[in-house]
Amino acid sequence: MTKLKVQGNELHLNNEPIQIISGAIHYYRVVPEYWEDRLLKLKACGFNTVETYIPWNLHEPKEGQFNFEGIANVEEFIRTAQRVGLHVIARPSPYICAEWEFGGLPSWLLADSNMKIRSHYEPYLEKVDNYYDVLLEKLTPLQQTNGGPIIAMQIENEYGSYGNDKKYLNHIKDGMLKRGVDVLLFTSDGPTDLMLEGGTVEDVYATVNFGSRPEQSFAKLQEHFPNTPNFVMEYWNGWFDHWGEEHHERDPQDAADTFEKMLSRGDSVNFYMFHGGTNFGFYNGANHGKKYEPTVTSYDYDCPISETGDLTPKFHLVRDAIAKHKDIGELVLPEPIPKKNYGEVSLKQSVNLFDALEQISAPVQKANPETMEKLGQDYGFVLYRTFLKGPHAEAALTIQEVRDRALIFVNKEYKGVIDRWDNDKVMIEVPEEGIQLDILVENMGRINYGPLMNDPKGITQGVRFAYQFLFDWEMYSLPLDNLEKLSFDEADAGTGEGPAFYKGTFQVDEIGDTFVELPGWKKGVVFVNGFNLGRYWEIGPQKTLYIPGPLLKKGENEIIVFEQHGNQQEVVELGDEHKLG
Incomplete structure (x- = not known):
């Protein structure tokens, strides 16, 4: 040849x-x-x-x-x-x-x-x-x-x-x-x-x-x-x-x-x-x-x-x-792959992210917030934590060059979003006893084309309250590459606010491709039998996530959802139709 x-x-x-x-x-x-x-x-x-x-x-x-x-x-x-x-x-x-x-x-x-x-x-x-x-x-x-x-x-x-x-x-x-x-x-x-x-x-x-x-x-x-x-x-x-x-x-x-x-x-x-x-x-x-x-x-x-x-x-x-140009013979195709509707799955167990932190991450302490890469982390989330003494009147909390989307919590209560495209500040006040400030930053994907590819993730420069930079940070890496150490509450999860993990199981008698739909859920990540399927977000256009049949097994299967904002119901649906638009 x-x-x-x-x-x-x-x-x-x-x-x-x-x-x-x-x-x-x-x-x-x-x-x-x-x-x-x-x-x-x-x-x-x-x-x-x-x-x-x-x-x-x-x-x-x-x-x-x-x-x-x-x-x-x-x-x-x-x-x-x-x-x-x-x-x-x-x-x-x-x-x-x-x-x-x-x-x-x-x-x-x-x-x-x-x-x-x-x-x-x-x-x-x-x-x-x-x-x-x-x-x-x-x-x-x-x-x-x-x-x-x-x-x-x-x-x-x-x-x-x-x-x-x-x-x-x-x-x-x-x-x-x-x-x-x-x-x-x-x-x-x-x-x-x-x-x-x-x-x-x-x-x-x-x-x-x-x-x-x-x-x-x-x-x-x-x-x-x-x-x-x-x-x-x-x-x-x-x-x-x-x-x-x-x-x-x-x-x-x-x-x-x-x-x-x-x-x-x-x-x-x-x-x-x-x-x-x-x-x-x-x-x-x-x-x-x-x-x-x-x-x-x-x-x-x-x-x-x-x-x-x-x-x-x-x-x-x-x-x-x-x-029209080549002799390609008759159309011969492999056997079709079945698609299955496994119905609703109840996610009856849950654990709040703040309660789970020590189970899945060990904190690193630095004067300045570090990027994800400096923490030795590739993908996922980082939770940044510091404490502010008070009292201080309401002022803007800003993040210089957040990459890419940050949820702001004061004493574990959600206050708003700061991201790199629309929202540049969240207003907070600090009472006399002070506050615990938590910032959960999501890496939503590094830039893959063009002049801005040098795209480190997390908090890349600093955090300011009013005009003052904040120092003395604890940082929890959350690559979410191993959730086995999570300890779930056995009681019904119910609906909730704030970032949390929800877990349920479903039975499979015949294996086929299926699609997870999350009505009433807002933004997060889905794991099936430990495999990270990817992100969902209520803004679309994608409405379902694809679960290839080989990720499933006959008998009991596990699904875990990490929801960032809270859910309106405790079920997801496993249907036989992919919804992309």
Whole structure:
């Protein structure tokens, strides 16, 4: 076999021209038990390749500690793609964007206040090199040149939208080459002069990303790289959602028509996304244009395969478009995955966060409030506590650069919200006997794109009462990565105010996918059998959280809800319908 090569204005594989028809599926957004199902559907739609990003923060969650098990088993995902009969495009660039937390960069980088990401800054490059020493050793045996399915790898992602440090880009390229990468290397950028000038590297294949107007986009690519094969590495056939906005949808016929236009021209295309999946846990990213905009838990993306693996109208129109140009045979699909309605679940046990603090966290004492990263924490919440002597008349409590949303409590009584986009202060007064001030700060996702990616979490500068900074803080890290030490009250939980954990159980006789809906609940996180499903928020657009069947077991199952604001009822509903808008 000979590897994928650029031959004039064509791509060649095994010395034959190839038009790559690829679809993006991110293994880390799909439970491993469903990888084969999603890949078979990609193949059945007529695609010949699967593309996936590889998130550094998933694989090196703590510096020097690596994870390639379960949902992080990228090698098994790639081998599964090969068994199904697909080529693989791997994108192991340190930064991936992908609406993923911090664009895939590990949060522990920000424990160093001087860190300069995505540049030829030696402390950053050292961390990348250490990661690549481990990661690329796993990927190189899976290259097509070694009998595997990987035909191409990306050196950096949309770098021209961020910077122009060619020395950095060449360091990444050279680092891949010296670690045994010998398949086609590529970059992907937006179709503008600035982006293509900043993000491309000599002797590396350049591709572009866009959602419409392929003629204009490819014309710009040809201006910079005459006679190069046209390849849209991200054809955005749908879009993602932020909290508090409408669910995004794109007309299926429009998406299919634009795709068919490219197929008829002989362009290679990678659908971004073909199947979006789910931002489980705290892995959703955020954007920041005019304001901070965190991404929802669902990554449905309105693409050919829904978040839950269902074929959408877009799937059939896209398949019809391919069938006009390729012989793809009859549609053969895997067995459908059942969806189950398990009904209402009563959460009859509860424990208030303030009562549970010592069970799940140990306080750290400092003069100044520290960021989450300085506390050695990646995701979740931090509770900051201090004491104010009185008396003081009512004045504004403010937080300089809170990241991202803080609940304010005086003597454990809720007083209001301070966040980084709307609410900048809470008015409080201090009686003669003084007060205990608690501030619960939520990391809602680090920014994954643009110039504001250096996004440490928690209280990043300080807290002021009137004009005076407050000192002498106790800090409780709350990553919520292990709730086994929680001690619940066995009495009925009932409804409540303030942050608390609620627990219930439900019986499963037949396992299937289901969806948790939380009517009367406001904002929080849901855990099923210890697995963090992700966030919910009453402002929508997402109304349910997806529970893949493999997270359940026959017999008794446990659900825990961490509700930040209090609930109006003590039940949640496990239905068979996903509500995204």
